[in-house]
Amino acid sequence: MARDEKRKVIAVNRKARHDYEILKTYEAGLVLRGTEVKSLRDGRVSLVDAFAQESDGELLLHGLHIAEYALGTWTNHTPRRIRKLLLHRMEIEKILLKLRDPGITLIPLSMYFANGWAKVELGLARGRKAYDKRQVLAERDANREISREFGRHLKGVPRP
Numbered sequence: 079m080a081r082d083e084k085r086k087v088i089a090v091n092r093k094a095r096h097d098y099e100i101l102k103t104y105e106a107g108l109v110l111r112g113t114e115v116k117s118l119r120d121g122r123v124s125l126v127d128a129f130a131q132e133s134d135g136e137l138l139l140h141g142l143h144i145a146e147y148a149l150g151t152w153t154n155h156t157p158r159r160i161r162k163l164l165l166h167r168m169e170i171e172k173i174l175l176k177l178r179d180p181g182i183t184l185i186p187l188s189m190y191f192a193n194g195w196a197k198v199e200l201g202l203a204r205g206r207k208a209y210d211k212r213q214v215l216a217e218r219d220a221n222r223e224i225s226r227e228f229g230r231h232l233k234g235v236p237r238p
Contacts, residue, residue: 091125098203107164113147130184
């Protein structure tokens with residue numbers, strides 16, 4: 079059976095891009111159990127409050143909630159267990175070097191299936207203050223209004 083080449087998005091952490099300034103992104107695999115994969119295929123996952131942390135030179139994902147598989151038996155998994163992230167050794171070393179900086183954290187941005195493998199997009203992030211969040215929203219609204227006006231001007235449509 080051939081695997082599809084596209085990404086099938088399972089979940090997106092929308093609040094992460096609002097609460098954090100994303101400095102760099104990485105793609106990592108996950109060590110999962112069978113019932114976890116089945117729950118992921120059903121889309122029963124939450125990235126809220128999840129974060130990655132270093133332990134013995136490895137990166138582990140904490141707080142990721144994958145709901146128990148409905149048809150699972152005694153082999154079912156624990157929903158919030160700690161899961162190992164799969165990255166190249168050089169990538170792990172680069173990430174760990176950057177995580178030593180104050181205020182930097184590693185958070186999951188999205189989960190998806192790529193070529194049949196469950197992947198997580200991780201973001202090296204710095205937290206935003208409340209006034210930074212408001213400033214970003216105001217800037218986004220201003221840019222949207224400018225692009226609308228520019229589009230109207232190009233089309234020759236008068237302003238309403």
